[in-house]
Amino acid sequence: MKSNKKTLQVACALLVDKGKVLLAQRDESRFNAGLWEFPGGKLEDGETGKQAIKRELEEELNLTDLEYHYYCTVFHEYPTFNLEMDAFIADVDPKDVLLKEHTAARWMLFKDVWGLPLAPADVTVAQVILESVI
Secondary structure, three states: OOOOOOEEEEEEEEEEEOOEEEEEEOOOOOOOOOOEEOOEEEOOOOOOHHHHHHHHHHHHHOOOOOOOEEEEEEEEEOOOOEEEEEEEEEEOOHHHOOOOOOOEEEEEEHHHHHHOOEOHHHHHHHHHHHHHHO
């Protein structure tokens, strides 16, 4: 059965350094407030996932000139909309990360991301990651 709900297209980044990945806590004023996520955001009209992630991470984390590689696409159904999220991976130096929109950030081993309350769609990305490394 086809859903009549709107599908929101977003992109996220798996920012990695020495076997750890960056997770960021969403600001209290945003959807999924207080939950942890792989940073990213909505695609603007005509944007590809890669273009969106470059723009979003410059806006949110002050990151420029990173080389993003496609990792996977996940789907998540929220009560009022569907979400399609392209995940990209990039190596980053932690000292280059400057939080502009998130409450906090943590560098964690992939296997430890379950220790944080993740946004629902990010749980799906984390499952894909764990399945690929096990």
